[in-house]
Amino acid sequence: MALLGHGQAGPALSPILFCKVSMAAVYKVGDSAGWTTIGNVDYKNWAATKTFHVGDLILFAYNPQFHNVMQVTHADYKACNATTPIATHTTGNDTISITARGHHFFLCGVPGHCQTGQKVDINVPRTLLVQAPSGSPSSLSTTTTTVPAPSPSSTAPLYALMGLLGKLGLSMVVFAAFVSGFA
Numbered sequence: 620m621a622l623l624g625h626g627q628a629g630p631a632l633s634p635i636l637f638c639k640v641s642m643a644a645v646y647k648v649g650d651s652a653g654w655t656t657i658g659n660v661d662y663k664n665w666a667a668t669k670t671f672h673v674g675d676l677i678l679f680a681y682n683p684q685f686h687n688v689m690q691v692t693h694a695d696y697k698a699c700n701a702t703t704p705i706a707t708h709t710t711g712n713d714t715i716s717i718t719a720r721g722h723h724f725f726l727c728g729v730p731g732h733c734q735t736g737q738k739v740d741i742n743v744p745r746t747l748l749v750q751a752p753s754g755s756p757s758s759l760s761t762t763t764t765t766v767p768a769p770s771p772s773s774t775a776p777l778y779a780l781m782g783l784l785g786k787l788g789l790s791m792v793v794f795a796a797f798v799s800g801f802a
């Protein structure tokens with residue numbers, strides 16, 4: 620899938636695109652060095668500087684005469700075991716779409732290459748749910764206090780009392796704020 624070439628990774632990524640909707644980005648492994656054993660590229664460091672998302676494209680650019688790309692398990696990644704890959708890519712210009720969160724482990728299956736560091740862990744962090752704080756201070760400005768839903772019948776009087784106390788407490792707070800503001 621060569622539709623998204625190297626060139627589009629740079630200027631096309633305007634900050635606006637990343638505002639709310641995460642747009643697909645293309646990450647070329649090793650940047651200008653590509654996928655290689657030359658120059659001791661630190662792929663761990665390369666990956667650490669990126670924030671990967673589901674939908675991103677990981678581009679492995681290399682000379683297929685000398686290298687390949689194998690997606691492997693975590694165990695095989697650690698052991699540099701290229702005998703049981705999940706998937707193998709050999710074109711020299713392989714674009715791999717990240718379709719799930721979590722770790723995606725890749726190594727070069729040519730003997731000795733993984734051991735010299737030609738391996739990369741693409742980690743897509745689990746998304747944190749962003750929730751608005753339930754008891755925000757702004758709720759003090761209104762008289763609607765959020766009280767847990769009352770259980771049937773028995774707690775009804777208590778609930779009413781609590782509501783009354785809540786309003787009393789609120790008016791006291793408002794009063795205190797008023798007094799301190801003019802003291």
Ligand SMILES: [Cu+2]
Nearest residue numbers: 686727729732
């Ligand atoms: Cu290699």
